Amino acid sequence: MATSPSSRSRDRAAAAAAGAPPRPGVSPIHKVLVANRGEIAIRVMRACRDLGIGTVAVYSDCDRPAPHVRYADEAYHLGGSPAAESYLRIDRLLDVAHRAGADAVHPGYGFLAENEDFAAACHHAGLVFIGPGPDAIALMGSKTAAREAARAAGVPVVPGTDGPLAPGLSEAEVAELAGRVGYPLLVKAVAGGGGKGMRTVAHPADLAAAVRAAMSEAGSAFGESAVYFERKLLRPRHIEIQLLADAYGTVVPFVERECSIQRRHQKVIEESPSMVVTADLRRRLAASAAAVARAVGYTSAGTIEFLVDEDGSFYFLEMNTRLQVEHPVTEMVTGVDLVQWQVRVAQGEPLTVDAESVLRPNGHAIECRIYAEDADHNFMPSPGRILCLHAPAGPGIRRDSGVEAGFEVPIFYDSMISKLVAWGETRQQAIARMRRALSEYEVRGIKTTIPFFQWILGTEEFHAGAFDTTSLDRILAERKGQPFVEAPHAAADLAVVATALRAWFRAQRAATATVSAPTTASPSAWRQAARLEGRR
Numbered sequence: 001m002a003t004s005p006s007s008r009s010r011d012r013a014a015a016a017a018a019g020a021p022p023r024p025g026v027s028p029i030h031k032v033l034v035a036n037r038g039e040i041a042i043r044v045m046r047a048c049r050d051l052g053i054g055t056v057a058v059y060s061d062c063d064r065p066a067p068h069v070r071y072a073d074e075a076y077h078l079g080g081s082p083a084a085e086s087y088l089r090i091d092r093l094l095d096v097a098h099r100a101g102a103d104a105v106h107p108g109y110g111f112l113a114e115n116e117d118f119a120a121a122c123h124h125a126g127l128v129f130i131g132p133g134p135d136a137i138a139l140m141g142s143k144t145a146a147r148e149a150a151r152a153a154g155v156p157v158v159p160g161t162d163g164p165l166a167p168g169l170s171e172a173e174v175a176e177l178a179g180r181v182g183y184p185l186l187v188k189a190v191a192g193g194g195g196k197g198m199r200t201v202a203h204p205a206d207l208a209a210a211v212r213a214a215m216s217e218a219g220s221a222f223g224e225s226a227v228y229f230e231r232k233l234l235r236p237r238h239i240e241i242q243l244l245a246d247a248y249g250t251v252v253p254f255v256e257r258e259c260s261i262q263r264r265h266q267k268v269i270e271e272s273p274s275m276v277v278t279a280d281l282r283r284r285l286a287a288s289a290a291a292v293a294r295a296v297g298y299t300s301a302g303t304i305e306f307l308v309d310e311d312g313s314f315y316f317l318e319m320n321t322r323l324q325v326e327h328p329v330t331e332m333v334t335g336v337d338l339v340q341w342q343v344r345v346a347q348g349e350p351l352t353v354d355a356e357s358v359l360r361p362n363g364h365a366i367e368c369r370i371y372a373e374d375a376d377h378n379f380m381p382s383p384g385r386i387l388c389l390h391a392p393a394g395p396g397i398r399r400d401s402g403v404e405a406g407f408e409v410p411i412f413y414d415s416m417i418s419k420l421v422a423w424g425e426t427r428q429q430a431i432a433r434m435r436r437a438l439s440e441y442e443v444r445g446i447k448t449t450i451p452f453f454q455w456i457l458g459t460e461e462f463h464a465g466a467f468d469t470t471s472l473d474r475i476l477a478e479r480k481g482q483p484f485v486e487a488p489h490a491a492a493d494l495a496v497v498a499t500a501l502r503a504w505f506r507a508q509r510a511a512t513a514t515v516s517a518p519t520t521a522s523p524s525a526w527r528q529a530a531r532l533e534g535r536r
């Protein structure tokens with residue numbers, strides 16, 4: 001295995017023999033196991049390939065034909081389709097890393113990305129975990145410990161309890177704490193994040209029931225029922241700061257991402273920069289984010305989430321100790337490859353991105369998360385085989401996708417099929433390009449949220465940038481289930497005709513080769529071919 005210290009020194013010796021000067025603290029990574037699937041697995045492998053590093057994919061039963069498997073240099077089976085039998089199996093992942101001779105592991109996002117046991121297990125197995133240390137993951141996994149770290153670093157946190165509610169408090173004592181925090185308040189799970197185990201309490205009379213409900217939900221979701229209180233901000237924006245940190249204490253914060261357009265705590269659209277962030281607020285958000293990261297000795301890519309109030313005051317919310325889904329919008333406005341830097345700092349390179357330039361956005365970027373869901377039926381998952389896929393392209397368009405025509409979107413995982421990102425010199429141009437790209441995008445065989453995005457991008461609220469974290473749920477409710485209509489596709493009809501023609505000529509050729517073929521196309525044969533193709 002190319003992972004032991006002795007093999008690393010062998011690598012350095014080999015590099016020196018080849019004439020490359022040894023760089024202090026740098027242990028080159030040669031092969032990365034990507035412990036994930038879909039678009040993010042491919043995204044990570046692309047960064048590796050750009051760096052000349054080998055890639056190892058892993059897959060579950062249903063992912064045997066998945067694009068990330070074919071993209072990799074080599075691929076290994078993990079187990080059954082449920083994540084608990086495959087992508088969450090630390091033992092099998094380490095076994096694959098050993099068999100493949102990988103010297104590093106990238107967890108992507110989701111699955112084991114924020115599991116400190118996995119990061120520690122990689123270290124113990126002599127593998128470089130391309131992410132933060134297990135201590136930082138564990139600390140930020142506790143929302144109350146994270147609040148305390150932010151507060152100690154001089155970063156504002158939303159007024160609330162100092163730590164978790166102590167077990168065994170009387171109802172009167174809990175009510176007394178809540179009264180000091182103030183109403184309306186949120187009961188939040190210490191182990192939470194992403195809205196699970198969270199309850200709003202508007203009146204003291206509802207407190208006890210909300211605490212019980214939140215504790216029970218947190219207990220079953222996270223195996224830890226502890227909760228704490230925060231004053232509830234009424235119409236906050238969700239604004240986050242991406243950062244990179246190396247092993248030598250350099251922390252570089254980036255221009256913000258605006259992520260207020262969410263549905264049931266799932267981000268739907270992200271953009272950079274935010275319409276409401278001034279240059280001055282940007283500097284203060286960035287300095288606060290960097291202060292939190294430094295305070296916990298953070299390394300790798302990470303994100304500090306803030307809530308920003310109407311008056312421009314901001315509060316630390318939580319830290320994501322992983323590469324995030326929406327990292328491409330930051331890449332588009334800064335030109336920095338965040339994943340490549342994750343790999344480079346993991347092999348001990350010092351961070352050399354220009355801190356001033358990554359705080360100044362070049363143009364504007366918007367991302368739509370495209371899901372295999374039926375927006376007309378309450379965003380129900382729409383798994384199934386993709387029969388036809390035409391990807392948008394052209395100026396300013398980036399598509400990070402994990403699927404292709406012929407692939408069956410599994411029911412077992414998150415149903416995001418791609419991220420469509422548009423860049424423009426201005427927000428207006430980015431919006432126009434996104435709408436153009438959405439109109440070019442054709443996916444047959446499953447329902448997708450493309451028509452839903454066509455609608456949102458046409459709303460006045462979106463154009464004005466006049467939205468907060470509560471806006472989407474409200475404007476969706478106002479539509480009262482009117483269907484999201486798909487733009488008509490001249491190209492789709494053309495594709496059907498072209499496919500039918502090709503099939504017909506193929507049949508003709510086959511017929512000519514055996515028996516005597518008819519020399520003219522009868523209209524009924526054309527129709528027959530079109531029907532046959534359309535049914536597949």
Ligand code: MV4
Nearest residue numbers: 158186193194195230231232233238262265469
């Ligand atoms: C809040 C809040 C208002 N006040 N905390 C939701 C998920 C979790 N990450 C934190 N969340 C919130 N915390 C206080 N003190 C409002 C939300 C919230 C929210 C935050 C970000 C994006 C979308 C949201 C949707 C509803 C509520």
